[in-house]
Amino acid sequence: MERMPAWADVVLIPLISLLLAAILSALVILAIGENPVEAFNLMVEGALMRSAGWGYTLYYATNFIFTGLAVAVAFHARMFNIGGEGQAMLGGLGVALVSLYIPWPHWSLALLGSCVGAALFGAAWAFIPAYLQAKRGSHIVITTIMFNFIAAALLNYVLVSLLKPVGAMDPASANFPAATHLPTFQDMFATAENPLFRGAPANVTFFIALAACLFVWLLIWRTRLGYEIRAQGFSESAAKYAGISPARIIIIAMLISGALAGMMGVNTAQGEAERLVLNSTEGAGFIGIAVALMGRNHPLGVLLAAILFGFLYQGGAELALWTNIPRELIVVIQALVILFTGALDNMVRMPLERIFMALNRKGA
Amino acid sequence: MDFATLLQVLDSTIRLGTPLLFACLAGLFSERAGIFDIGLEGKMLMSAFFSAAIAFTTGSVWIGLLAGIASSMVLSAIHGLASITFRGNQLISGVAINFLAAGMTVLIAQDWFSQGGRTPSLVGNARFEPVTLPGAEALRDVPLLGPIYYEVISGHTILVYLAFLCVPATWWVLFRTRFGLRLRAVGENPAAVDTAGVSVVGLRYAAVAICGLLCGFAGAYLSTALQAGFVKDMSAGRGYIALAALIFAKWRPWYALFSTMLFGFLQALALRPDLIERAIGVKVQVQLLDAMPYILTVVILAGFVGKAIPPRAGGQPYVKER
Numbered sequence: 001m002e003r004m005p006a007w008a009d010v011v012l013i014p015l016i017s018l019l020l021a022a023i024l025s026a027l028v029i030l031a032i033g034e035n036p037v038e039a040f041n042l043m044v045e046g047a048l049m050r051s052a053g054w055g056y057t058l059y060y061a062t063n064f065i066f067t068g069l070a071v072a073v074a075f076h077a078r079m080f081n082i083g084g085e086g087q088a089m090l091g092g093l094g095v096a097l098v099s100l101y102i103p104w105p106h107w108s109l110a111l112l113g114s115c116v117g118a119a120l121f122g123a124a125w126a127f128i129p130a131y132l133q134a135k136r137g138s139h140i141v142i143t144t145i146m147f148n149f150i151a152a153a154l155l156n157y158v159l160v161s162l163l164k165p166v167g168a169m170d171p172a173s174a175n176f177p178a179a180t181h182l183p184t185f186q187d188m189f190a191t192a193e194n195p196l197f198r199g200a201p202a203n204v205t206f207f208i209a210l211a212a213c214l215f216v217w218l219l220i221w222r223t224r225l226g227y228e229i230r231a232q233g234f235s236e237s238a239a240k241y242a243g244i245s246p247a248r249i250i251i252i253a254m255l256i257s258g259a260l261a262g263m264m265g266v267n268t269a270q271g272e273a274e275r276l277v278l279n280s281t282e283g284a285g286f287i288g289i290a291v292a293l294m295g296r297n298h299p300l301g302v303l304l305a306a307i308l309f310g311f312l313y314q315g316g317a318e319l320a321l322w323t324n325i326p327r328e329l330i331v332v333i334q335a336l337v338i339l340f341t342g343a344l345d346n347m348v349r350m351p352l353e354r355i356f357m358a359l360n361r362k363g364a
Numbered sequence: 365m366d367f368a369t370l371l372q373v374l375d376s377t378i379r380l381g382t383p384l385l386f387a388c389l390a391g392l393f394s395e396r397a398g399i400f401d402i403g404l405e406g407k408m409l410m411s412a413f414f415s416a417a418i419a420f421t422t423g424s425v426w427i428g429l430l431a432g433i434a435s436s437m438v439l440s441a442i443h444g445l446a447s448i449t450f451r452g453n454q455l456i457s458g459v460a461i462n463f464l465a466a467g468m469t470v471l472i473a474q475d476w477f478s479q480g481g482r483t484p485s486l487v488g489n490a491r492f493e494p495v496t497l498p499g500a501e502a503l504r505d506v507p508l509l510g511p512i513y514y515e516v517i518s519g520h521t522i523l524v525y526l527a528f529l530c531v532p533a534t535w536w537v538l539f540r541t542r543f544g545l546r547l548r549a550v551g552e553n554p555a556a557v558d559t560a561g562v563s564v565v566g567l568r569y570a571a572v573a574i575c576g577l578l579c580g581f582a583g584a585y586l587s588t589a590l591q592a593g594f595v596k597d598m599s600a601g602r603g604y605i606a607l608a609a610l611i612f613a614k615w616r617p618w619y620a621l622f623s624t625m626l627f628g629f630l631q632a633l634a635l636r637p638d639l640i641e642r643a644i645g646v647k648v649q650v651q652l653l654d655a656m657p658y659i660l661t662v663v664i665l666a667g668f669v670g671k672a673i674p675p676r677a678g679g680q681p682y683v684k685e686r
Contacts, residue, residue, distance in 0.1 A: 028468075032475040080455055128662075138665035139674070141455050142611065145402065145604055146658040146665075153655035161649070289459060326474045326481060331467030335460045343446035343457030350450075 004349075004356045014294055014301075014341055016348050021336035028332055034325055042322060043315025053314060055185050055200020060284075061310030062202070062267045063088075065209040067288025068306050069216050070261035072297040076220055077253035078233040083129060083144025084261040085285025086151030087122040091262025093155060094121030095269040096163065096276035099176040110180040114266050115208065122262015123255040125151060130254030134247035140254070148285070159278055173276040182271045203271035209306075212260060213299040219256070220299075229253050261285060283331075290334050293342040309334070369639060371515040373632050378516065378524060379590060381628025383408065383582045385527045387606035388613065388620045389534050390578035396538065396615060397571030398551035398677040402458035403443055404579055405603025406465030411436040411583025413469040416483040416594035417476060419490040425588050428490065432587075433580030439465065440576025448568045451681030462603070470596050481596040483587070492521035492589040521589040523581060530578070534617040547571055551675035554682040564682050582606075608661035615675065627657045 026036035047053045067084045074081035081087075098117035104110035129143035156171065163173040182204050185197035220226040231239040232249040240246060268280040287309055294308070295301025316330035340348065387404045394401040411432035419428025439461050446457035470481035477483055500518035503510045538544035546567055550557045554564045586602075587594045609627050613619035633640060634653040641647050 028471065032471060080453075082455070082459065132662070132666050136666050138662070138667070141402070142607070143662055143665055146608065146662050149601060149604065149658045150655045150662075153651040153658075156654075157649055157651040160651075286459070286463070289456070293456070324474070324478075326470055328467040328470035328474075328481070331463050332471060333467075335463035335467055338456060338463065339442070339446065339460035343452035343454075343460055344450055345452055346450040347452075 003353045008352060008356065010296055010298075010301075013345070013348050013352065014296060016352070017340035017345070018294070018337065020340050020348070021333060024336050025329070025333045029325065029329070032325065034323060039319055039323065039325060042318055043311070046318025046321075047311045047314040051196040052198050052200045053318075055197040055202040056314040056317070057202075057307065057310040058185070058206050059200065059202040059267070059272065059310070060313040061306045062206045062209045062271075063264050063284040064287050064291045064306035064309045065213060065303060066264040066267070067261050067285050068291030068295060068302040069212055069288075069299065070257045071288045071292035072295065072299070072302055073216060073220070073229070073260065074253055074257040075292055075297045076226075076233050077229045077249055078236075079133070079250065079253065079257075080141050081126070081144055081254065081257045081261075082141055082289065083126065083147050083151075083258075083285070084288045085281055085283065086144070086148035087125045087258040087261035088264040088268075088281045088285045089151045089155050090125040090265075091118035091122035092265030092269045092276050092280050093158060094118045094262060095265045096173050096176075099180045099270055100163075100173060103177070104179050107180060107182055110270070111182060111204065111208075111266070114180070114270050115263060118262040118265040119259035120262075122265070123259040125262070126254045126258025127251070130251045130258075133254075134250040140250075156278065159276065163276065171278045172273075175275045176270060180270060181274065184271075201272040203267070205267040205271045208263070208266065210303070212263065213303050216260075216302075217299040225252065261288065287334060290338045290341070294337060367511070369636075371511060373629070373636065373639065374516045375519075376632040376635065377625060377629040378520060379628075380631040381625045382520075382524045382527045383585050383590065383602055384606045384609055384624040384627055385621060386530070386578050386582035386585065387603055388609045388624050389527075389530050389617065390575040390582065391607055391610045392534065392613075392615060392617060392620060393538075393547070393571045393578070394575035395610065395678055396551045396675055397547050397568050398554060398675055398680065398682070399443070399447055399568055399572055399575075400454040400458065400679045401443065401572075401575060402455055402604075402607060403439065403461035403465075404575075404582075404606050405599050405601065406458075406462035407436040407439045407576060407579035408583040408586065408603050409462075409469055409597070409599040410439055410465040411580040412587040412598055413473060413483070413583075413594045415580075415584035416486060416587035417473070419588055420483055420486055420593070423488070423490055425486075425490050425492055428588055429581075429584045432584040433577055436580035436583060437573060437576035440572045440579075444569050444572040447681065448565055448572070451683065454679055454681075466597060469594070473594065473596075483594040486588060486592045490588070491592055492523055492585075494519045495522055495525070521585070523585045523589050526581065527585075528621075531617050531621045534620075538617065543570075548675075551677055554677050558682070558684065564684075568682075579603075605657050608657050611661055611674075612664050614673070630656045 029036040029039050047057045070084050071081055094117035095114040098114045102113060129140055129147055132138040132143055133140040159171040164171060165174045185200060185202045190196045228244045228249055231244055232246060236246055264284060269276050291302055291305040291309055294305035312330050312333055316327050319325045320327045387408055391401055391404050414435040415428040415432030418431035419425045443457050443461055446452040447454040473481045473483060497518035500514045504514045538548060546557060546562055550564055550567045558564050586598055605627055609623040612623035630653055634650055637650050
């Protein structure tokens with residue numbers, strides 16, 4: 001017997017978890033002597049009521065879509081890719097190399113090139129943990145954590161010792177050539193009489209992220225490979241009997257995951273900073289975990305959750321600007337979302353299942 | 365490298381290795397009982413903040429230490445609730461705890477002290493002072509051993525000696541007591557423990573609580589002994605290095621001492637890059653030294669240097685047969 005209708009699993013549980021996280025966050029805001037309702041209004045005002053606010057929200061959302069999809073694809077093969085952060089850092093490096101050393105005639109070609117560069121570098125960084133998991137049985141969670149730190153050290157080295165222009169002080173690459181400038185939403189949508197998205201960093205990469213959502217949906221639910229990935233995720237032994245090689249699926253799923261995480265670098269390095277800076281990822285790789293958990297590993301869910309987190313990020317920045325609430329409030333909210341939608345899932349699920357079973361019995 | 369600088373480096377090895385040792389032993393208890401804990405980092409950070417904050421407000425480092433331990437154990441309780449009672453994913457719970465600590469510490473610090481997420485500097489009794497071991501002054505002039513005793517072994521805070529005492533204590537508890545036997549059994553084969561009529565849930569909660577206690581010491585050491593006050597994100601990945609050290613030590617207490625001191629040595633060297641250059645004549649990048657613990661751990665995990673086999677039931681929630 002079905003314990004719970006599908007819609008409850010997909011919609012109700014994440015919503016209840018989100019509500020619990022929101023209530024706790026409100027209590028936290030109360031505890032530090034601020035008004036949660038005012039804080040929420042301020043966040044909405046700053047993130048959603050002006051086009052520039054949306055421009056920031058969607059910029060952050062673009063990052064989170066990539067990292068969220070990365071975590072989701074790995075989750076489908078029942079792997080926890082905690083290394084999105086490191087893969088995104090390397091992706092940024094790929095973008096920087098492609099943008100700096102190839103003379104691109106036009107931004108559209110540069111975008112293609114940097115997407116390939118970011119994906120290749122991200123995938124390469126995911127390959128080693130994937131190979132070690134597939135062939136040597138090293139736990140992917142631990143190795144990807146280690147690779148985050150190794151990536152940070154590597155990036156630090158490359159920026160300080162190799163890419164930093166002579167005489168520059170801060171550890172960052174040179175500015176990318178003007179030809180690689182990606183059109184921002186302001187370039188695309190603003191007109192003289194209607195200055196939309198002024199100064200906001202959202203750029204054409206957002207549409208690449210939307211395409212990535214579609215790609216992941218097609219891949220997971222409409223291709224043979226996606227079927228194999230999901231089969232492996234449901235039951236490795238069953239997949240093995242069906243002739244699916246676990247090692248192959250682990251490596252391929254992680255390569256795709258790493259490539260997606262890496263492509264975040266296009267948005268941050270080429271789309272926003274137009275150079276590679278030391279801390280360009282700003283923890284977005286980890287937010288991908290929350291996004292994937294909330295979005296139930298479905299691209300549509302990931303998209304919505306990413307926009308929600310984009311809103312939280314931009315709203316949090318506004319809060320830090322106008323009130324005494326530091327930006328770290330967002331980290332707390334993020335932690336609560338991960339806790340409730342991920343780790344304490346059963347706490348919400350068990351009582352709900354009981355309610356639905358009781359309802360079913362009455363109905364029958 | 366001359367003798368005096370060597371002693372200096374060894375001295376900072378012990379100072380930097382101590383928080384790793386506490387956290388590593390914390391992880392050892394938890395993981396031996398089958399509860400993966402990547403939340404060591406968060407628990408350390410939380411404890412670092414609360415011990416500094418309470419030590420500052422009360423003026424007593426000991427009350428601060430207790431507060432730090434309490435805060436770390438609260439996070440442990442959350443981890444236990446998620447991974448034991450509600451049988452959630454232990455890794456995800458650990459990630460959540462790390463973020464919770466990273467956010468809450470700054471949020472509360474800003475609210476209490478308004479200094480941009482740090483506590484005021486601790487002075488006097490609000491800090492752990494170095495202890496001079498008996499006879500250190502008198503024996504100082506004895507060749508070779510005197511300076512080693514004076515510079516390296518003596519002159520640390522009480523927590524350092526506690527950390528070193530924790531190593532034999534952990535060994536004794538895990539391998540010489542009934543509780544330890546059961547705790548290890550619950551990490552290998554919880555069903556067998558359950559069949560013997562011992563509570564799997566109780567044992568696992570006990571292990572997670574000990575983990576919280578030790579992480580509490582680690583965090584308090586960071587903010588009240590190693591440094592004088594809390595600063596944002598001051599655990600700086602030490603929880604993950606401790607995790608790496610735990611794998612490096614193959615989940616054994618004495619090996620944990622060795623691996624944490626090795627990683628402490630690497631951190632001490634990273635502070636003095638000039639020394640390596642002088643010693644081996646080649647300039648070694650600081651970043652390489654920073655990354656060394658992680659690289660070593662990956663090599664160990666890959667099974668190229670001996671095989672690290674985790675407790676068999678690690679990471680799996682225990683479901684009683686229905």
